[in-house]
Amino acid sequence: MNKFIQHSILLVMVVMVLGGCDKTGNFPGADVSPYIAIFDLRNLYKGNDLTLSAGSMGGYTGISGTVVSDHRGKNLKSGLLMVQDKLRLNELRGIAIDIGEDAAQYIPGDSVTVNLSGGVMKRVDGLLQVSGVNPSAVVKVASGVAIPVNRVPSTYILANPDEYESTEIVIVKGSFDPAPVAGETYSGDKVVNDGFDNIPFKTLSTATFANDPLPGLANFFGVIDYSADNAGNYTPHFRIRNASDIRTLSSTVTQIPVVITGFMADVEGTPDPNGEYIQFLATRDIDFSQTPYCVVIHNTNSGYQPTGVPVNGWAMGGSRSYKFNLASGTVNKGQYFYVGNSVKLINGVGSTSIANAKWIVSRNTQTTPGDGLGNANPDLLLNGVSLYTDGIAVFQGTTIDKNSIPLDVIITGYNGAILNIAQGAGLRIGNTDWYDVVNPVTLEEQPFYKQGSNTICLLRPSPANVGWFYKLGGIYNARLGRWVKSRSQGTVDLEKTSTLDDLEKEGPVIITGGGTEVRKPTQVIN
Incomplete structure (x- = not known):
């Protein structure tokens, strides 16, 4: 009896549902939108002029979206109303609609609907647009709609x-x-x-x-x-x-005279207490006795002192940061130079000598403390799979404190006690290809690594003891005083028999007068 009652109730419900259905398949209160996504609209164009109608647009008659054109500045082609939306697959797309002088009535942030029926979609002077639309087909439904920032390289x-x-x-x-x-x-x-x-x-x-x-x-x-x-x-x-x-x-562009281009953190085989070195590139002629600089290496090894966030920034000292003063010697524009181990070997004990390279500072850091900052330390550039943050920075002058801002800086790793904004404790960055003291989109101040958009870092050297030299690549334009192709991490797998050419034969390059790209440090053309 219970099953009979259940089946009867189910039958009645089915009849009620079927009886309430519109034979056309449309449900009351659920009308199909008349607006096609601009992504789909653009895909209808196959290279030939297309007359738009409900038939050619799959039952749709127009679009809805946000205006992005602005004719008040008199720098756009007249008559074009540009509208964008993200209605399909969250893909942002736009379309230009020629409505003549009335296009000037609309400004960015206006929300509009546009009936495109009767219009013709075609390319005009390269730009896909719809012509033949009456200005009355555009209806403004709102204003002041926020347009999300869309940064596009x-x-x-x-x-x-x-x-x-x-x-x-x-x-x-x-x-x-x-x-x-x-x-x-x-x-x-x-x-x-x-x-x-x-x-x-x-x-x-x-x-x-x-x-x-x-x-x-x-x-x-x-x-x-x-x-x-x-x-x-x-x-x-x-x-x-x-x-x-x-x-x-910025109203001006400041040229960075010294850029970091590579480093050897872990030579092939063991031990390697005196095998580390860093490669730099000069973007102009430098006499270090007249314009000195310094290089600071910082790491967050949990066994290094003092521990905790770097309350003194790059100037922590102890075993956390180590400084090399670049106060003598000269280097030419476009020339690589090196700072690091005293033996000047390319890949540890038994490897090729690179004493013929341009060495500005060479010392055994295992036995010699830093120049006014840092204890003697056999392992400045840490290696292995640890993700703790380490960094290399170049500063103008030979004296730094917690507020010093580097000219150039690279960071490896992301974790560890590295930032406390409330304390003003962290590693300061400069305006480089990777980092920005002011967020370039929000314009908020972000002077430290891991603050705001300053999150780019290199992978930590790994695996251990294989002799990988980390080459950073990129293109630096000396005329513009900036990187025009940002650096990225590359690996040169060195052998014991490798030579200096293996470190210097590939990027970064310097562009000098006339647009010449110079790939060798001794071939700069002014």
Whole structure:
């Protein structure tokens, strides 16, 4: 009887559900959205002009999204309304819609719907856009919508501009190449480098900011457009929309005279108490007796004293940090030089001598304390699989304290007692290819490693006793005073018979006058 009652109730429920169904398959209160994701809209274009309708758009009639075009600065092609959304797969895409003079009524942050029926999607001067749309088809539904910051490296834009068309993007830490001269303005065709690649940068002479002076370093918000070359091919360029798209980070660019390019932390075989050394590259001619520098090595080995967070920063002393003063000798622009072991061997006992290299400081750190900082220590550059934080930093002058800011710095490892912001305790960083004293996007101060966006670090040397030299690569542009290709960690597997050429034959390179890339330290062309 109970089963009969249960089956009867189930039958009644099924009949009620079936009876309440709309034969068309549409459920009351659940109308299908008329708006197609811009990602899907763009994918409908196959190279030929496409008339848009509910039929060609799979039942959709338009789009909804956020405006990113701004004609107040008079630097965009007139008539184009640029709208973006992330409705499909969380993929940001944009589309330009030609509505004539009415496009100037809308500004970034306006939320709009656009009925595209009757419009034609096609490429015009390289840019995918919809034409033939009546301005009345655009309906503003809100304003002041926040547009998430979308940082895009220039390499991504150049490789696949279609993904970024008609969306707001930001080029972070951009500088002009060549470096601006006094009084140079935005007007015309320029080139900007963001540490990844060079991208063309266009400002119309009619732009309201065309006569503003160029900054040394800045974040640039804007959109992608295209230029035609002599063969009629279209290549992407970047346009800011108005002066508020410029976030100046520095009015000038300071050249770093000494950059860290590699290090030997653990030679092949054991023991290795006097085998460590660091490789540097000079970006200009230096007489260290006239302009001295110092190199400091810091580590967080739990057995080294004093323990805890570095309350004195790089100047901790004891067995935590060790200083080499670079106060004599000379080096030429583009030349590698070395600091480290007294025996000047490339890969430990029984290996090739590299005494013919440019050594600025050479000493046995196992028996000799640092120059005013650090106890004698046989193992400055730690190795193994530990992830504890260690670092190498270069400072101007030979005296440092807890507030000293390095010219260049690299960090290996991420863990350990390394940062306490409340105490102002940590390893300070400088403005390099990896680190920023001020967050380039949020503009918040972040003077320490592991603070804010300063999280990049190298892998710790591992496995032990194999003789790996860690080469950092990259391209430093001496004219611009910055890295235009950021460093990355590479490994040179040295043998006992390896030679100096194995350390110096590959990157980083220095670009000098005329755009020449110099790969050998003795071949700098001015």
